[in-house]
Amino acid sequence: MRFARWILNQADVVSLDPQVSDANAVAIGDGKVLAVGSSEDLRVWIGPETEVLDLGGATILPGFHDAHGHVLGYALSFAQVNLVGSGSEQDAVERVVRFAATLPATVPIVGRGWDQNLWPERSFPTHHLLSSCFPHRPVALKRVDGHAVWVNDWVLSRVGISRGTPDPVGGQLVRGVDGKPSGVLIDTAMSIVEHLFPQMDDAEVLPWVAAGLKRLADYGLTAVSDMGIDPLSYRILRLLDERGELPLRVVGYLDAQRFLDMPVSMYPPVTKHQSGDVRFTIAGVKFYQDGALGSRGAALCTCYDDDPDTKGLLFYDLDTFTQKLANVMDAGYQPAVHAIGDHAVHVVLNSLERVLMKPGRAGLRPRIEHAQIVLPQDLRRFAALGVVASIQPRHAVSDRAWAGARIGKKRLENAYLARSFVDAGVSIALGTDFPIEPPDPWLAWLAATERTDLDGQAPVRGGSERLTKMDALIGATAGAAFAAGLPGLGSISPGKWADLTILNLNPLKQHGLAADPWKILGTMVGGIFVKNPCGTSTSSA
Ligand SMILES: [Zn+2]
Structure with missing residues (x-):
């Protein structure tokens, strides 16, 4: 019989497998869960190469998914000006000005995260304040949901958007009372300005x-x-x-x-x-x-x-x-x-x-x-x-x-x-x-x-x-x-991939908001620790 690579012991195992009850240990080998049960039951999986980790009462869950x-959007949000939580149009523009100061003067400015519903007027922003701060370079700021973009006058003129420009199918140019596009482009209209902001x-x-x-x-x-x-x-x-x-x-x-x-x-x-x-x-x-x-x-x-x-x-x-x-x-x-x-x-x-x-x-x-x-x-x-x-x-x-x-x-x-x-x-x-x-x-x-x-x-x-x-x-x-159509994931069951999240507490046993946030003690993907609860962190074997 083969042996386990890891035995995670002294844990509160929430397996989400109806066949498993009261488990406090998991045996793992070849990337998969070999067995779930009591420390006693799992002793048979211990071989010369097995490492037994005592988790001191931590909770093992199927990995968070x-x-x-x-x-990509998440990763690049750190390369853009973040407007999430901005309290007004003015506040958003000030954030853009501060961010722009960190860039070379000609680089297009992109950002994301504004939500006019959180601002006092609750109406879409216009290009005016933005244009006065950035008269000579392109600025495009996506709404928090990614379904609208707020641009400055430099951008509107460069792509030739004017009063006579019709709304594209599936999109809209937000307009002022005078009928002129006022600086916000919705859904398919966003593609009109995309080429001004070269992808990395x-x-x-x-x-x-x-x-x-x-x-x-x-x-x-x-x-x-x-x-x-x-x-x-x-x-x-x-x-x-x-x-x-x-x-x-x-x-x-x-x-x-x-x-x-x-x-x-x-x-x-x-x-x-x-x-x-x-x-x-x-x-x-x-x-x-x-x-x-x-x-x-x-x-x-x-x-x-x-x-x-x-x-x-x-x-x-x-x-x-x-x-x-x-x-x-x-x-x-x-x-x-x-x-x-x-x-x-x-x-x-x-x-x-x-x-x-x-x-x-x-x-x-x-x-x-x-x-x-x-x-x-x-x-x-x-x-x-x-x-x-x-x-x-x-x-x-x-x-x-x-x-x-x-x-x-x-x-x-x-x-x-x-x-x-x-x-x-x-x-x-x-x-x-x-x-x-x-x-x-x-x-x-x-x-x-x-x-x-x-x-x-x-x-x-x-x-x-x-x-x-x-x-x-x-x-x-x-x-x-x-x-996601992945039958090999989602519970801690023999034969499934060992994808696990290890917490300092069992969220099923917490009551109400008085509970402190959990701490992530460890994660494992396909039997390999990404974060080892006993210290070292690694992304591969
Ligand atoms: Zn989405």
Whole structure:
């Protein structure tokens, strides 16, 4: 009989495996879990090469898996001016001025994170103040949700945007009372100015990505599902993986918009088998069917409460979208569809209903990303069609200042759901949508279980949508693995990959907000310690 490489002993093991009860030790070898049980039971796995680690009562969980994030965007957020939490247009511009002082005078300035809903006037910024501070160089500042960009006059004139410029299909040029574009471009309109802000090349981006992944791993994550792999991030993540420098798994979903000019047969191939060593894999394709609530781009069934002229934007009609889904699914890609408004969610379910009529496609486990407003009758359709709800409880906390005014009291009852999905028998996967929200699983946990932030303030949708601690833990581990189509991950079970997060406390046994944040003592990916609870840190064997 073979022996274990590691035995993690004297621990509180939360296996999420119904076959396992009262375990305090895990035996690991060949990248996998060999056995889970009592220290006594596992003694038979100890051989001459086995290292037995006494964890002194620490808690071992299946590895944290963020079901929805953006690795490249997160990594590059540290190379841009960060406007998250800015309190006014003035405050945001001052941050840009301070950041610009650290750059050579001709370099284009990019930034991200403003949210006009948190500002006193709650209206979109205009180019004027920005233009007066930066008359001679391009500035582009993305909204916190990435669905709108705020630019200066230099940019508007350079691309020839003027009063006569029409709104592009699927986008909008925000205009002043005089009809002139005032400096904010929404959704597809953002592409008009993109070429003025040259992308860094691979060699420049790579160290940022490596550093960003390290930060994610430090939060205790052993996997993230990346909802927007573009050709650049594909090349870089592959390279880092080949070099053995990925400190966590990245499950990639190809951004359909970024691969638009390519036939599906030319897409990077889907990964057929999960292994212990290959950490970057491709699972599916990410589509957008609408925009976001913050910029009124989410497609609603009826008009916005604070703008009776708009219902938001649907990106594709039913037939076009159904055909797109069929194309990628027949090529073996799992579809993940961004849908935020109740109308968008409804039509995506209609499309899925049609494509799933063909046998063989259901195994691809379609997922809807965000599903922020869901008609009551559609909740059951998620369960009936086997569609995963990939949700981000942090949004209920972050959107609390404005969501009520935007969608109204009645619609709010169908918004920011979590518990309702579970009660309707829908599989949920929890994520943060980093960099829109911080990737810290502790903050996500607070939002999911307490529906609150560190300041203790109430969210948009309160207590009734709270998840039980067990449901929240499942959503952040097994649910995320299920949603990514990874049967070899998600629980601490014999035969599964040894992806583990080790905490100083058992979150299932904590009560209320008095609890201190947990500390990440260790993480293991495929049987290899990324952070060893007994000291040394390493990303490879
Ligand atoms: Zn996202």
